Amino acid sequence: MRTLFLPTILLAVVMFVGAPWLIDNAPMESTMGFVQKIFYFHVPAWFVMFAAVFVCGIAGAIHVFRRSAAADLVAVTAAEIAAVFGIVGLVTGPLWARKAWGVWWQWDARLTSALILELILFAYLLLRRYGGPGSEKLASGVALFGMANVPFVYWSVNVWRTLHPKTTVVPSLGPGMRGAFWWCVLAFMLLGGALFAARLRLECLRARVDELYLEH
Amino acid sequence: MKRLVVAILLASTLGVLPAARQPQPAQEEFVPVRDAETEQLPAAPLVMSAYAVAWLLIFLYVWSLWRRLNKVERELAELGQRATPKGR
Amino acid sequence: MRSFIDVAWLVMRKDLTVEVRSREIVSTTLFFAVSCVIVFAFSFVRDGRALEHAAAGILWIAIAFAGTLALGRAFERERQGETLRALLLAPADRPAIYIGKLFGLLALLAGVEVVLVPIVGLLFQAPLLAHPFLLAALLAAGTLGFAAVGTLFAAMLVRSRSRDVLLPVVLYPITVPVIIAGVRGTAALFQTDADTPMAIAWITMLGAFDAVFVTLALWTFEPVMTE
Numbered sequence: 001m002r003t004l005f006l007p008t009i010l011l012a013v014v015m016f017v018g019a020p021w022l023i024d025n026a027p028m029e030s031t032m033g034f035v036q037k038i039f040y041f042h043v044p045a046w047f048v049m050f051a052a053v054f055v056c057g058i059a060g061a062i063h064v065f066r067r068s069a070a071a072d073l074v075a076v077t078a079a080e081i082a083a084v085f086g087i088v089g090l091v092t093g094p095l096w097a098r099k100a101w102g103v104w105w106q107w108d109a110r111l112t113s114a115l116i117l118e119l120i121l122f123a124y125l126l127l128r129r130y131g132g133p134g135s136e137k138l139a140s141g142v143a144l145f146g147m148a149n150v151p152f153v154y155w156s157v158n159v160w161r162t163l164h165p166k167t168t169v170v171p172s173l174g175p176g177m178r179g180a181f182w183w184c185v186l187a188f189m190l191l192g193g194a195l196f197a198a199r200l201r202l203e204c205l206r207a208r209v210d211e212l213y214l215e216h
Numbered sequence: 217m218k219r220l221v222v223a224i225l226l227a228s229t230l231g232v233l234p235a236a237r238q239p240q241p242a243q244e245e246f247v248p249v250r251d252a253e254t255e256q257l258p259a260a261p262l263v264m265s266a267y268a269v270a271w272l273l274i275f276l277y278v279w280s281l282w283r284r285l286n287k288v289e290r291e292l293a294e295l296g297q298r299a300t301p302k303g304r
Numbered sequence: 305m306r307s308f309i310d311v312a313w314l315v316m317r318k319d320l321t322v323e324v325r326s327r328e329i330v331s332t333t334l335f336f337a338v339s340c341v342i343v344f345a346f347s348f349v350r351d352g353r354a355l356e357h358a359a360a361g362i363l364w365i366a367i368a369f370a371g372t373l374a375l376g377r378a379f380e381r382e383r384q385g386e387t388l389r390a391l392l393l394a395p396a397d398r399p400a401i402y403i404g405k406l407f408g409l410l411a412l413l414a415g416v417e418v419v420l421v422p423i424v425g426l427l428f429q430a431p432l433l434a435h436p437f438l439l440a441a442l443l444a445a446g447t448l449g450f451a452a453v454g455t456l457f458a459a460m461l462v463r464s465r466s467r468d469v470l471l472p473v474v475l476y477p478i479t480v481p482v483i484i485a486g487v488r489g490t491a492a493l494f495q496t497d498a499d500t501p502m503a504i505a506w507i508t509m510l511g512a513f514d515a516v517f518v519t520l521a522l523w524t525f526e527p528v529m530t531e
Contacts (some may be wrong), residue, residue, distance in 0.1 A: 033259055034259040034260060034263060035259035035262055035263055037263050038262070038263055038266040038267075041266065041267060041270045042266070045270065084273065084274070084277045087273055088269070088270045088273050088274070091266070091269045091270075091273070092266040092269065092270055095262045095263075095265055095266040095269070096262070096266065098262060099259050099262050191274070195277065195278070195281065198281050198285065199281060201285070202281065202284055202285050202288060205285070205288045205289065205292060206288055208292060209288060209291050209292055209295065212292070212295040212296075212299070213295070215299075216295070216298065216299065
């Protein structure tokens with residue numbers, strides 16, 4: 001694990017350095033123009049966020065049902081990574097929407113579900129921070145419920161908002177854009193992975209410190 | 217003195233009331249958000265801010281991780297030092 | 305199976321007996337809910353008349369806030385008497401304890417809503433008697449969904465610090481679908497040309513939500529409550 005960290009983070013940095021050149025050379029999108037370039041950071045950030053949420057949910061379930069302390073460490077790490085990349089997505093999104101849709105925010109199914117999911121992640125992190133001893137299990141329960149909740153939120157907001165006019169749909173990718181997009185996805189995934197590894201190391205070290213305190 | 221202050225306060229509130237009851241001036245024209253603003257709104261500052269924010273958030277997180285890791289490693293080293301002199 | 309129902313019934317009966325004697329939670333919760341409704345009514349009034357669509361939203365916000373308060377109070381009682389530990393130590397099916405507490409709380413909230421809904425109808429001229437059974441079904445399904453998640457979280461948080469503020473923090477994001485369904489369904493029933501198919505669709509969604517989350521709560525109650 002530790003030997004992989006340095007090459008991963010270096011590769012991520014290299015890819016991020018190369019990204020602006022690729023993004024600049026990608027063809028301009030016809031309806032939205034230059035502002036569409038935000039897409040190359042916005043969507044990969046959400047990809048990382050959803051991957052982390054998935055990991056968090058599964059690790060949380062394992063922690064609750066199998067009482068695995070290691071799974072708990074993975075869950076809290078994944079939750080923090082998901083929260084950070086989620087904020088990136090939630091900030092870049094409105095900046096794009098302001099130009100593309102004319103408004104900062106829309107209460108459509110995808111955005112609302114993403115916002116609720118982000119709130120659940122914050123609730124998880126707050127619970128772990130301020131819940132006192134024994135809050136790890138409770139937080140895993142919250143994570144589990146949160147993940148189960150996402151389809152319901154999506155469905156209800158979808159039905160709620162389809163009575164109102166729909167907004168523009170993100171266009172499907174042309175060949176020139178595809179390269180830049182997947183480059184950025186890979187860069188974000190590598191960055192997310194490296195940060196995950198670093199954060200997990202922090203959790204493991206903290207657990208070790210707690211053990212040592214208990215011993216002495 | 218106190219009664220004077222109270223009287224002045226009451227008088228000022230009474231003065232405010234008639235002004236508050238006046239209705240807001242009606243909106244003269246309706247400017248559709250979509251057409252008017254999107255034409256004039258330049259995309260470049262939005263794109264730059266989006267990238268800047270993404271970078272800043274990631275950088276802040278990395279810095280926070282770095283600080284926390286250093287703190288824990290220091291704690292671990294201290295605990296290690298405390299353990300060994302205890303004649304283990 | 306028999307003893308499961310017995311345990312659940314005993315737990316529920318205990319809660320209701322204590323409540324009937326003291327009437328503490330139901331009266332404070334009801335008063336709080338009514339105050340909520342009135343405060344919100346002031347916020348959403350225009351030209352001296354209440355906004356038409358406000359009634360549904362205000363009703364469900366009041367239920368959510370009052371429900372959270374009731375949950376907190378109900379489990380605070382357990383914590384003070386240290387009865388929750390005693391319950392968990394008893395040779396009883398853990399999920400049965402959950403069901404008992406859930407139905408106890410539901411009875412309490414039903415008592416509150418029976419008074420609250422007519423008051424909302426009165427203040428906002430809402431047509432409560434147009435589709436009474438659909439409205440009752442909507443309220444029942446929504447309250448069940450809210451209480452199912454809330455009972456589990458409140459039980460989980462009984463031994464935590466900052467439990468009063470953490471309960472809404474964890475509960476509200478997860479019960480968002482319940483609130484959306486409740487408000488939109490109630491609004492559909494309250495409008496002049498009631499949209500019954502829409503209301504039935506929302507009731508169905510709430511039914512699915514209830515099924516999923518009661519099951520999930522039954523599964524996780526035991527592992528989460530044990531040390």
